[in-house]
Amino acid sequence: MEIPLTHNAIIYTNPGTASLKITQVPTPSPGPGQVLIRLTHSGVCHSDHAVMTNSWRWLPGLTSHDQVGGHEGVGEVVKLGPDLVDSGYSKYNGPGIKIGDRVGIKWFASTCLHCLACMDSQEGSCFHPTISGYSVPGTFQEYVLAPANYVTPIPDGVPSDAAAPILCGGLTVYSAFHKARARAGEWVVISGAGGGLGSLACEIGSRGMGFRILGIDSAAKETLIRECGAEEFLPLDKFSRDPEGDKAMANEVMRITEGGAAAVLVCTSANAAYAQAVHFLRFCGTLVCVGITEGDEVPIRTVNPNMLIKLQLTVTASSVGNRKEAIEILNLVARGVVKPRFTLHKPAELGDIFARLEKGEILGRTVLSLDTESWK
Numbered sequence: 001m002e003i004p005l006t007h008n009a010i011i012y013t014n015p016g017t018a019s020l021k022i023t024q025v026p027t028p029s030p031g032p033g034q035v036l037i038r039l040t041h042s043g044v045c046h047s048d049h050a051v052m053t054n055s056w057r058w059l060p061g062l063t064s065h066d067q068v069g070g071h072e073g074v075g076e077v078v079k080l081g082p083d084l085v086d087s088g089y090s091k092y093n094g095p096g097i098k099i100g101d102r103v104g105i106k107w108f109a110s111t112c113l114h115c116l117a118c119m120d121s122q123e124g125s126c127f128h129p130t131i132s133g134y135s136v137p138g139t140f141q142e143y144v145l146a147p148a149n150y151v152t153p154i155p156d157g158v159p160s161d162a163a164a165p166i167l168c169g170g171l172t173v174y175s176a177f178h179k180a181r182a183r184a185g186e187w188v189v190i191s192g193a194g195g196g197l198g199s200l201a202c203e204i205g206s207r208g209m210g211f212r213i214l215g216i217d218s219a220a221k222e223t224l225i226r227e228c229g230a231e232e233f234l235p236l237d238k239f240s241r242d243p244e245g246d247k248a249m250a251n252e253v254m255r256i257t258e259g260g261a262a263a264v265l266v267c268t269s270a271n272a273a274y275a276q277a278v279h280f281l282r283f284c285g286t287l288v289c290v291g292i293t294e295g296d297e298v299p300i301r302t303v304n305p306n307m308l309i310k311l312q313l314t315v316t317a318s319s320v321g322n323r324k325e326a327i328e329i330l331n332l333v334a335r336g337v338v339k340p341r342f343t344l345h346k347p348a349e350l351g352d353i354f355a356r357l358e359k360g361e362i363l364g365r366t367v368l369s370l371d372t373e374s375w376k
């Protein structure tokens with residue numbers, strides 16, 4: 001396969017503002033330990049919008065000018081670094097990777113594999129990661145470099161477009177359920193159930209892991225949320241945005257779940273959702289923080305120690321997932337248990353997608369097609 005000298009990419013020309021441009025960038029050559037991937041698809045994630053607009057204060061610094069964004073990439077290995085052998089090893093058994101393998105890129109382009117988090121199989125919290133589309137060029141382009149030991153093999157039964165949102169959103173919620181301490185058959189509330197993370201959480205939690213899902217979001221998203229496997233739904237619009245409304249919503253959750261949910265996954269970036277969530281829990285319940293809030297960081301209000309003590313509640317958090325979980329969740333898709341909902345778009349539509357993401361108008365996930373035709 002002929003590799004061009006330059007290729008199409010979407011860059012953030014003026015981070016801090018909505019500033020996208022399609023341009024040509026040099027196609028790099030893989031260094032030691034790296035592979036060059038010809039991307040065919042990239043998911044679009046709320047995190048990409050946050051990186052472009054510099055709205056996540058917890059990232060170590062401001063986004064670089066002309067950064068290539070994107071972190072849910074799928075494509076084919078087209079060139080190996082000088083030290084890698086085009087081996088025929090099993091993809092699941094050691095470092096064997098060969099030309100033509102279909103692989104995925106995640107939010108963390110690489111992790112150190114040596115820090116406390118990595119050694120504890122919590123690579124999603126690695127202290128020294130490189131981040132796709134932020135600290136290294138991301139997946140909104142035709143070719144990308146990646147470390148051979150950190151790409152995720154895509155199983156044969158998973159189409160590349162469906163794999164893209166699984167590599168970040170799917171992995172994130174799958175890993176979060178593992179932190180929820182809930183058992184199959186128990187109620188889990190998904191706050192922000194109709195968004196990119198939430199819709200995957202409904203799908204994976206219900207069909208993939210056997211939880212009873214109660215989805216909460218705006219009324220317009222009810223159909224999608226139920227299609228994704230939520231057994232019950234509460235429309236946010238029904239409740240006033242004040243302490244009275246919060247109380248009424250908690251009462252509804254208590255009624256539906258007959259005494260409270262085993263866990264709540266907050267999959268939205270809304271501070272209000274965190275303030276409500278702890279009141280949805282039953283004895284020994286777990287609140288899992290997943291959605292990263294934007295702008296000024298607000299503490300989770302209404303959590304008080306006496307309540308935690310009385311109900312033996314746990315407040316925990318989850319950040320993406322590890323390599324093994326990525327393979328496990330892709331296998332659930334390969335087996336047809338989980339069917340990610342997404343819409344396919346061209347790269348030129350990214351600005352519009354971001355604008356709708358910001359307003360919370362996107363249903364499910366969006367994926368960009370990156371084949372040559374799509375850029376025209």
Ligand SMILES: [Zn+2]
Nearest residue numbers: 045047168169
């Ligand atoms: Zn993401």
Ligand SMILES: [Zn+2]
Nearest residue numbers: 112115118126
């Ligand atoms: Zn690490």
